[in-house]
Amino acid sequence: MKKILSLCMAMALVVSMTACGSKDDGKATTAAPADNTTTAAAAENDGTAAAGGEATTAAAGETVAFTGEGSFKIGGIGPTTGGASAYGIAVQRGAQIAADEINAAGGINGYMVELNFQDDEHDPEKSVNAYNTLKDWGMQVLVGSVTSNPCIAVAEKSQADNLFQLTPSGTAVDCVKYDNAFRMCFSDPNQGLESAKYIGENSLATKVAVIYDSSDPYSVGIYEAFRAEAENQSFEIVSAEAFTADSKTDFSVQVQKSKDAQADLLYMPFYYTEASLVLQECDKQSYKPVFFGVDGMDGILSVENFKVELANELMYMAPFVATSEDEQVKSFVTKYETQFGETPNQFAADAYDCMYVVKAAIEKAGATPDMDASAICDALKTAMTEISYDGITGKEISWEATGEPNKAPMIVQIKDGVTVELQ
Amino acid sequence: MRQMKTKALSKQTRNNLVTYGIVIAAYIAVEILMRAGMVSSLLKGLLVPLCIYVILAVSLNLTVGILGELSLGHAGFMCVGAFAGAIFSKCTMNAIPVAGLRFFLALLIGAAFAALAGILVGIPVLRLKGDYLAIVTLAFGEIIKNVINIIFLGRDSRGFHISLKDAFDLGLEPEGEVIIKGPQGITGTPNDSTFLIGILLILVTLFIVLNLIHSRTGRAIMSIRDNRIAAESVGINVTKYKLLAFTVSASLAGVAGVLYAHNLSTLAAQPKNFGYNMSIMILVFVVLGGIGNIRGSIIAAVVLTLLPEMLRSLNDYRMLIYAVVLIAVMIFSWSPKCREFRERYGLKRLLGSKKGAKEEV
Numbered sequence: 001m002k003k004i005l006s007l008c009m010a011m012a013l014v015v016s017m018t019a020c021g022s023k024d025d026g027k028a029t030t031a032a033p034a035d036n037t038t039t040a041a042a043a044e045n046d047g048t049a050a051a052g053g054e055a056t057t058a059a060a061g062e063t064v065a066f067t068g069e070g071s072f073k074i075g076g077i078g079p080t081t082g083g084a085s086a087y088g089i090a091v092q093r094g095a096q097i098a099a100d101e102i103n104a105a106g107g108i109n110g111y112m113v114e115l116n117f118q119d120d121e122h123d124p125e126k127s128v129n130a131y132n133t134l135k136d137w138g139m140q141v142l143v144g145s146v147t148s149n150p151c152i153a154v155a156e157k158s159q160a161d162n163l164f165q166l167t168p169s170g171t172a173v174d175c176v177k178y179d180n181a182f183r184m185c186f187s188d189p190n191q192g193l194e195s196a197k198y199i200g201e202n203s204l205a206t207k208v209a210v211i212y213d214s215s216d217p218y219s220v221g222i223y224e225a226f227r228a229e230a231e232n233q234s235f236e237i238v239s240a241e242a243f244t245a246d247s248k249t250d251f252s253v254q255v256q257k258s259k260d261a262q263a264d265l266l267y268m269p270f271y272y273t274e275a276s277l278v279l280q281e282c283d284k285q286s287y288k289p290v291f292f293g294v295d296g297m298d299g300i301l302s303v304e305n306f307k308v309e310l311a312n313e314l315m316y317m318a319p320f321v322a323t324s325e326d327e328q329v330k331s332f333v334t335k336y337e338t339q340f341g342e343t344p345n346q347f348a349a350d351a352y353d354c355m356y357v358v359k360a361a362i363e364k365a366g367a368t369p370d371m372d373a374s375a376i377c378d379a380l381k382t383a384m385t386e387i388s389y390d391g392i393t394g395k396e397i398s399w400e401a402t403g404e405p406n407k408a409p410m411i412v413q414i415k416d417g418v419t420v421e422l423q
Numbered sequence: 424m425r426q427m428k429t430k431a432l433s434k435q436t437r438n439n440l441v442t443y444g445i446v447i448a449a450y451i452a453v454e455i456l457m458r459a460g461m462v463s464s465l466l467k468g469l470l471v472p473l474c475i476y477v478i479l480a481v482s483l484n485l486t487v488g489i490l491g492e493l494s495l496g497h498a499g500f501m502c503v504g505a506f507a508g509a510i511f512s513k514c515t516m517n518a519i520p521v522a523g524l525r526f527f528l529a530l531l532i533g534a535a536f537a538a539l540a541g542i543l544v545g546i547p548v549l550r551l552k553g554d555y556l557a558i559v560t561l562a563f564g565e566i567i568k569n570v571i572n573i574i575f576l577g578r579d580s581r582g583f584h585i586s587l588k589d590a591f592d593l594g595l596e597p598e599g600e601v602i603i604k605g606p607q608g609i610t611g612t613p614n615d616s617t618f619l620i621g622i623l624l625i626l627v628t629l630f631i632v633l634n635l636i637h638s639r640t641g642r643a644i645m646s647i648r649d650n651r652i653a654a655e656s657v658g659i660n661v662t663k664y665k666l667l668a669f670t671v672s673a674s675l676a677g678v679a680g681v682l683y684a685h686n687l688s689t690l691a692a693q694p695k696n697f698g699y700n701m702s703i704m705i706l707v708f709v710v711l712g713g714i715g716n717i718r719g720s721i722i723a724a725v726v727l728t729l730l731p732e733m734l735r736s737l738n739d740y741r742m743l744i745y746a747v748v749l750i751a752v753m754i755f756s757w758s759p760k761c762r763e764f765r766e767r768y769g770l771k772r773l774l775g776s777k778k779g780a781k782e783e784v
Contacts, residue, residue, distance in 0.1 A: 081742055082695075118735065123695045124687045125472055129732050132468035149689050152610055156688040157468075174610050174689075214589075215572060217607040217691070224590060240589075244572075244606075245694075 070369045071112035074099070074358060075134035076351075077120050077127055077154060078146030084122035087347045091146045091168050092117045094348030097335050098355030108359045111369050115355075120145060124153035131157055139163070140373045141362075141380070143354045146347065148172035148217050155181045164377040166358060168350035172217055176403030180377050182384055183403055184350045184357065184393065185319060188221025191294050192269065193229045194409040195222075195317055200233030204290055204315075205265030207238045209258030211251070211278060213270045214242035222269035222294055238263050248274050255281045258289070265290040272300035279310045295319055298346045301417065308417045315413045315422065319393040320349035323419050329392045346393070353391035360387045439633045442718050443626060450622045465732060471686045474621025475679045476728050478628045480708035480720040482675030485632050487706065488715030489641065490668040491648030493557040496544065496564030497676050498701035502692055503540040504677025505684040506571055506603070508533035509612045512685065513602055514578065516613060526615040530624070530681050537677020540567065541670040549665045564702055571692045576603040608691030609684075616686040624682060625721075628675050632717060635671060644668045711752050 076095050078088030099115040107113060116137055120127035127150030134142065142158060142165045145151040151170030158165045159178035167175055171188045175181065186194070199205060210226065213219035223240070230237050239261040241254035255278065258266055266282070266289045268275050275297055282288070293300075293316035300311050322333050322343050332352055336344040344352075358380075364387050365379035384399045391397065394407035411422040432440075453470065456462050479501060486494045508529040519525040544563045551559055575586040579599025586592035590601050603609055635641050643664045646654040655661055684690045694700060704727075712723030730748060734741035755761050 080739065119741075121695070123693075124689050124691075125683075125696065128468050128687060129465060129472075130735075132463070132465040133732070133735050135464040149608075149691055149693070152689040153687040156614065172607070215606045217604075220589070220604075220606060227591060244569075246569075 071114050072108055072362065072369050073114050073116065073138050073140045074355070075131075075137070075139035075142045075144070076115060076117035077130045077134070077142065077144030077150070078117070079122040079150075080117070080119040082121045082123075084147055087169065088119070088122075088146050090345050090347035091144075091351040093336065093340055094168075094332075094344060094351035095143055095355050097332065097339065097348075098352045101335075102355065102359055108362050109366070109368070113355075113359075120147075120150050122147050122150060124150045127151075127154050128157055135161070135163075140369065140371075140376050141358055142166070143168060143351065143358065145170060148175060151175040152177075162374040162377045164373070164380045166354050168354045169347050172221060179381060179401065179403070181403050182399055183405060184354050185346075185405075186295070186317075186407075186409065187404060188218060189225035190404070191317055191409075192222040192225025192227075195267070195269075195292060195294060196226045196229035196233055198317075198409075198411055199265065199267075199292060200230075200235060203234065204292070205235050205263070207261065207263045208235050208265045208267055209239040209241075209261055209263030209289070210237060210267045210269070211241050211243065211254045211258065212268075213244065213248065213274065215244040215246070216270065218296070219270045226267065226269065235265070243274075249277065251278045251281045252285075254278075255285055255287060259285060259287040263289055265292055268293045268297070270294075271296040272298065272303060275300055276303040276306045276311075279314070280306075283307075283310050290315070292316065295346055301414065301419070302343065308414075311414045312416065313413065315411055317409050318346065318412045318419075319407070319410065320346045321410075321412055321419050321421065324421070326392070328390075332392050349392050353389070353393050356391055357384075357387070357389050357397075360389050435637055439629075439637075442629060442633065442721075445718065445721070446622060446625050446629065450618075453618070469729065469732060470618040471616045471621050471682065473725055473728055474618065474625055475682050475686070476705070476708065476724040477625050477721050478621075478679040478682070479676055479705045480712065480724040481625070481628050481632055481717055482672045482679070483705050484709045484712075484715065484717055484720045485635070485668055485672040485675070487709050488713075488717075489636055489648065490644055490665060490672075492549070492552065492665070492669075493554075493706075494560045494669070494672070495557050495699060495702045495706065496560035496562075496567070497672075497705050498697045498699070499544075499560075499564030499567035500537045500540055500673040500676040501680035501683065501701070502564075502567055502571060502697035504533035504537040504674075504680030505690060505697075506609070506680075506692070507536035507677070508681030509609045509684040509690050510576070510602055512612055512615070513609060522613065522615050525613075526620065526681075526685060529615075529685070530678055533677045533681035533684075534674040535677075537680065538670050538674035540677075541673025542666065545666045545669040545673075549662065549669060561699055561702070564697075564699055568692045568694075568697045571603075571697075572606045574603050575601065575605050577601045606691065608689065610689045612684055612688060612690060614685060614688060616682050621682060624678055628678070629717065631671065631675065635668075636717075640664065640667065707749065711749070711756065713756070 076092060078091045079085050080088040080092060095115055095117065099113050102108060102113050116134060116139070118130035118133055120130045127145050131154045142163060144167060145154050146169050148170050151167050152172060152174045155165060155175060155178055159180055162180060165181040167181065167183045169185050170183055171185055173187055173189060176183050199208065208230070210223060212223040227237060239258050241257050243251065243254060268278060268291065275293060279291065291314045293314060295316065295318050297314070297316035298318050298320065300314070301308055332349070333344060336348060361380045361383040365383035367376045367379045385401050387398065389397045397405050397407040399405055412419050413422050453462065479497065483494065483497045486492055511529045511532045512525055515525055548556060548559050548563065573587050575590050575593055577584045577590070577593035577595045577599055579596040581596070584593040584595060590604060593601065595601065643654070643659045646659060647661055647664055651661060708724040708727055709720050711727065712719030731741055731745045734744055737744060
């Protein structure tokens with residue numbers, strides 16, 4: 001009896017699994033007709049436009065009628081729970097703001113944009129699950145994944161499906177290994193290279209100390225490129241000390257070693273939370289080198305209980321400065337602040353730009369939502385190398401076929417609690 | 424004659440055959456649905472992870488349920504297997520072009536290395552018992568993960584280079600490649616894992632574990648669990664059997680690790696996948712499925728892996744619901760009142776009285 005029961009249960013389990021799967025499919029398909037009904041309703045009000053099949057702005061100009069063929073389905077993947085959730089949530093919000101703006105302004109070529117953001121918990125395996133969920137939903141373009149390792153795992157799958165992928169913040173080299181993948185941010189080696197060049201060309205120092213997070217691919221990636229480029233530059237690296245995710249609360253040893261090596265510049269390729277502790281430790285040991293950071297430093301002024309004057313004169317590479325006077329940036333920052341009650345960071349900015357880049361590329365390629373994901377990908381691959389984009393993380397950004405963006409690195413410095421651009 | 428033989432099969436054997444049957448039936452059902460195009464991409468992507476977690480749960484059940492020792496370092500052995508297998512595959516990607524053969528060898532190597540780690544860890548650890556053993560295995564699991572995180576391994580024409588500092592320290596020739604990049608792990612392992620291989624490995628795992636349990640060795644292991652002093656007094660070599668069970672369990676975890684490493688193209692030892700969180704998650708599968716109940720482990724692993732993915736439509740609440748479900752199941756399966764209730768109104772009893780009702784379920 002027991003055996004038959006277990007067999008039945010196993011069968012029931014399998015069936016329910018697939019049932020759930022197909023239910024998802026069902027949902028996706030029911031969603032589309034729902035859109036169509038709104039379209040039909042809107043079209044009835046405005047007969048001429050319905051005949052033309054073009055997007056029309058209904059009544060107040062805020063609600064936009066859909067054209068019959070539906071909308072672009074853009075998927076997003078990133079950690080919205082767990083330790084890295086700060087990045088994922090920022091990306092989700094940034095992308096959402098952009099999607100809302102695009103829809104309010106009439107969509108892409110008249111087609112609306114639907115954004116579906118899935119959680120991956122900063123885990124490659126979960127990221128692939130999220131990717132598959134989005135595929136079931138009917139995703140045509142992917143904005144993600146947010147973090148490097150999950151992004152590499154997803155890129156493998158998106159390449160197999162030939163689905164266009166644009167990562168806002170996957171900095172590792174392998175994230176854009178395939179020709180269907182592009183990125184919005186600088187790659188790790190690029191940052192290390194550029195900062196080494198900047199330090200060398202501006203003769204900021206002769207002896208450089210590095211502290212890096214050896215458990216973080218981002219930090220290690222930058223450090224390695226920095227070290228490689230340092231050999232071509234006029235300074236030498238006198239000390240390189242590592243810390244790990246498990247030991248990032250006390251930096252006395254690393255700072256002491258940098259001080260003993262008499263380094264006149266401290267290079268900090270890691271995130272601002274740890275950087276605030278390093279700066280405090282340097283202050284405690286009255287060690288005053290030139291501080292130089294990377295884009296992870298963005299946000300240091302908002303660290304709680306951190307004396308802002310410690311970060312005075314701190315230089316770092318930043319793709320995005322929230323206090324910038326640029327019109328686009330201002331509008332984005334205001335929107336983000338009113339909606340979410342906090343200042344956006346570079347992740348949010350990258351995601352915001354990603355959505356507009358996708359828009360620009362789709363417009364260039366003339367893609368329509370009725371094309372399948374693979375056809376859109378083929379069209380966008382070429383279009384990406386032809387567009388030039390002005391956004392909030394850089395101006396006149398263009399892309400190589402390799403997926404790397406060409407944008408000028410921006411070095412900023414904190415002066416009296418305000419971030420100022422140096423270039 | 425044949426029929427006689429089937430009837431003569433012991434209850435135990437039939438019970439085992441049912442367990443195999445469940446796995447095979449699940450495979451056939453999924454295959455058929457897949458052919459019919461009724462399986463979502465999400466589920467397709469989950470098939471291999473499901474196999475991985477089932478193998479892990481079954482193998483841990485050997486330590487926890489049969490040996491009766493609480494091990495919290497299972498993810499560590501998985502990690503050893505994963506890295507050993509991945510390094511092998513990466514190095515022989517060109518030398519052995521046949522994916523099946525290469526993967527088979529990778530599995531053997533992963534299992535062997537995990538078994539070796541199991542022996543090394545087991546020798547000191549198995550002198551302890553109860554909570555102390557749990558704590559020390561937890562520590563060893565973390566140590567394994569952290570050691571792997573500092574290893575840099577490279578290869579060029581002069582052979583292999585290893586460093587504990589950074590990739591520059593390897594002193595590679597320009598055309599040399601870095602295989603393990605410290606915390607960044609290994610990228611570019613071939614995606615050799617398939618659902619069929621996963622199911623075959625589950626069957627092999629079940630075969631090993633079930634046969635071990637029901638053999639003379641298994642009885643010796645269980646006697647140690649039930650009463651160590653009595654077992655010792657009848658001349659059972661406690662250390663030997665404990666180490667044996669622990670090692671078999673570790674090597675099977677290594678097999679799961681190899682499967683894991685070849686499912687995604689990136690492999691890094693992070694707290695998320697090889698930390699104690701993972702060990703505890705596997706333990707949750709075992710506990711919720713019933714300690715010592717192999718079939719229960721399979722079902723629990725499948726259900727608990729699917730659940731958070733199926734709850735995706737709830738967005739931010741899914742982890743909350745997942746936790747609530749875990750607590751609810753735990754209470755439902757273990758509280759004395761609930762057990763009494765189940766005994767009185769449970770499916771088994773209902774089935775016993777009304778045979779027809781089963782079909783509707």
